Amino acid sequence: MTLDPEDVDAGLVGTTVRHPGSGVLVVVPGRVAAPGRGTVHRIKVEVERGLPVDPQRFARFVLRTLNDPRGWGAGGTMTFARTDGNDAEFRVILASPSTNAVLCRPLDTKGQASCGREGREVLTLSRWVHATPEFADLRNVYREYVINHEMGHLLGHPHEKCPRRGVLAPIMQQQTYGLDGCRPNAWPRP
Numbered sequence: 001m002t003l004d005p006e007d008v009d010a011g012l013v014g015t016t017v018r019h020p021g022s023g024v025l026v027v028v029p030g031r032v033a034a035p036g037r038g039t040v041h042r043i044k045v046e047v048e049r050g051l052p053v054d055p056q057r058f059a060r061f062v063l064r065t066l067n068d069p070r071g072w073g074a075g076g077t078m079t080f081a082r083t084d085g086n087d088a089e090f091r092v093i094l095a096s097p098s099t100n101a102v103l104c105r106p107l108d109t110k111g112q113a114s115c116g117r118e119g120r121e122v123l124t125l126s127r128w129v130h131a132t133p134e135f136a137d138l139r140n141v142y143r144e145y146v147i148n149h150e151m152g153h154l155l156g157h158p159h160e161k162c163p164r165r166g167v168l169a170p171i172m173q174q175q176t177y178g179l180d181g182c183r184p185n186a187w188p189r190p
Contacts, residue, residue: 010128010139011058011094012053017097017129019111025047027044028055042081043089048095050096093122141184157172160173
């Protein structure tokens with residue numbers, strides 16, 4: 001697979017996915033103020049050491065996704081700031097499949113599915129690189145979806161089902177496992 005501009009924008013510098021990673025999470029340095037108004041949620045972005053990822057680009061992608069006008073803060077209800085300190089409410093982690101499997105326990109992700117629990121969303125590198133079959137030609141849509149879906153769990157939202165064929169999937173639908181007749185959707189409020 002060759003990197004395209006969207007892959008680079010999402011922080012990728014390579015496509016090699018090693019299943020046993022280093023297991024060492026590194027906080028992406030820097031603080032970014034929350035734009036807009038509403039309740040401020042502070043996130044800390046971490047990348048497992050040794051992944052083929054530019055941490056700063058990845059962190060920018062995460063924050064831009066969370067603060068998109070179609071996101072959880074639509075209408076000024078909430079906004080997201082980035083911190084590298086202990087004042088983070090949530091952690092967004094990009095991990096190797098093996099580290100994902102450990103961090104997501106007791107959920108059995110098989111090192112593939114991401115999870116959002118206990119104040120952290122754990123994204124897996126293999127899906128960050130390749131997405132899923134339904135999103136093979138929409139990798140950035142998948143990346144935005146997984147960030148928003150797992151943040152939805154951290155904000156207290158349960159899973160939803162496709163309401164009817166042909167409509168945009170709800171953000172809390174497990175689109176990773178199939179679309180069930182819905183169309184791909186990355187946003188809480190598209």
